[in-house]
Amino acid sequence: MHKKVLVIAHGHPEFNKGGGEQAAYQFFQECLSQGDDAYFLARTAISPHGGAAFSTIKNEREILFHTTHDDFFLFSNIKTRHLWGDFADLLTQLSPEVIYCHHYFLLGIEMMKIIKQVLPNVKLVLTLHEYYAICHNSGLMVKTGKDKKLCFESGTRECNQCFPDKSPGDFFLRKQYIQQCFYWVDCFIAPSAFLRDRYIDWGVDCAKIHVVENGQPSVSVIPNVNVTDKQVRIAYIGQINPFKGIDVLLDALELLPEEAQQQLYIDIHGANFSSQESDFQHKISKQLKKLSHVVRMHGAYEPHELGRILDTINWVVVPSTWWENSPMVIQEALSHGKPVIVSDIGGMAEKIQHNVTGLHFRARSAVSLADTFMAILSDKSLQSKLVSNITKPLSLPESYQQINNSISI
Structure with a gap:
């Protein structure tokens, strides 16, 4: 069933070379291949022309959102909060049936609530690419001390030890705020079972989070390079x-x-x-x-x-x-x-x-x-x-189908 969709990412792979940006863009291209009326919205740091909130790249389906968030503790917009009005207008204009959001970093986590306020019937899917909501240390779940030890769980006091300038109460309120924004999400996608388990431990409803690997485009493989005795x-x-x-x-x-x-x-x-x-x-x-x-x-x-x-x-x-x-x-x-x-x-x-x-x-x-x-x-x-043991990883069409099955589409 063809549908109108919007894919949202925190960067366009034309300018940002990260894996999350690439995964989001490949999924957008798969939506087009499947016959969906698809649009791709990517946050950018590029200065807009004349102060516009949006511009296009390549074609009218690929839109740059000139915004950022100013509060890196809550992932919240402060100085650019007025742009949510422009964002709401864009949502109304596009009127997608499904929004696949691949991040909220640099976009503003309030985006989830805005989407549902403007389009209450839209299916909102959020793919979690790392542990930002759980960990204030760039989502790494790594201690900030000299040894940078691995962190096995979050907690208000544990997080305060990494960031003593923030009180345990600050971290309690941070978690509450992020979870309130996550409330609006219909379905979470975790590309690994490990990540899914971390978010369930943190508080995401296990019934709402599904493991679906990032799909891969089909490639033609040449014979493997021979291993010589020398190198x-x-x-x-x-x-x-x-x-x-x-x-x-x-x-x-x-x-x-x-x-x-x-x-x-x-x-x-x-x-x-x-x-x-x-x-x-x-x-x-x-x-x-x-x-x-x-x-x-x-x-x-x-x-x-x-x-x-x-x-x-x-x-x-x-x-x-x-x-x-x-x-x-x-x-x-x-x-x-x-x-x-x-x-x-x-x-x-x-x-x-x-x-x-x-x-x-x-x-x-x-x-x-x-x-x-x-x-x-x-x-x-x-x-x-x-x-000889390697099998093909999940393809883009297979990933597309599994994600849509998760949200009953």
């Missing part, structure tokens, strides 16, 4: 920041004996390195220089280049030091028949079966990752064994 090619693909584990990866490589290093070739493809804090940049740059015979830093890539990158490597490594939810690169690697080396926590451990579709190593442990590299080098047949 194994491994790629890191994704954002570069202190929680993605680049330092763990480089530390692990430094631990390897020179003979083992010579058998590895590591490609790093990622954006946002230059926007990180100087101490992090200095540490990584120093390690890259020391490991220049093993590692190459390629910088950012465009989505259409991903297939070519994956077709030239043997393994993908995802060494993140936080829980992750469902890194797009894991599904993309599996789509191309590549086994994945992952930290043994969160959505990463859920998506990759150890010794079946990839390998686990102890999260945050360079020693464990170095041991994993040695295991790969000592058994050159391991890659082909795991490749």
Whole structure:
């Protein structure tokens, strides 16, 4: 049944290269492929012409929303609250039957209530890509102390210890406010069971939150790159920041004996390195220089280049030091028949079966990752064994259908 839909994201992949933005845009394109009368609304930091709230990109179906939120504690709009009137007018004009919202970050969490006030009969679906509502530390569920320990649950006093400038009462009210805004959502989509469990523990009704993986576009896979006796090619693909584990990866490589290093070739493809804090940049740059015979830093890539990158490597490594939810690169690697080396926590451990579709190593442990590299080098047949176990991840049409089944469409 064809329907009129609106897909909302916190960024357009034309300007923002994150996995959430890409997942939202791919879903929008799938809606069009399914025959829906679909529109894509993406928040942008680009200055509008003449102070307009909206502008279009590429065509009239892709709309940029020139807004932000000013309160990063509540995800609330303050200075730009007047734009909700323009947003309400746009909703009235489009009058979608279903709104698939892929985020509220930088958009303003009050958006949920505005949507239902303007369109009380609309089906409102919210995909949760991380743990922002649960954790004030950028949704990472990681402690703010020097060791940046993993956090296993939220609580007013626990959160106050991470952010002593906010009282336990502040965190109590924060949770109440966010849950009041979530009240308006008809259905939550969790791309991993791990994330679903965290949100149920936090207070989301288990009957309203469904696990549906981010669908993947169909790709033509070329035969896997042969592993020679001399070299194994491994790629890191994704954002570069202190929680993605680049330092763990480089530390692990430094631990390897020179003979083992010579058998590895590591490609790093990622954006946002230059926007990180100087101490992090200095540490990584120093390690890259020391490991220049093993590692190459390629910088950012465009989505259409991903297939070519994956077709030239043997393994993908995802060494993140936080829980992750469902890194797009894991599904993309599996789509191309590549086994994945992952930290043994969160959505990463859920998506990759150890010794079946990839390998686990102890999260945050360079020693464990170095041991994993040695295991790969000592058994050159391991890659082909795991490749034979890989099945295609959920496709975009399958994801589209599962999400609509969750909301009875």
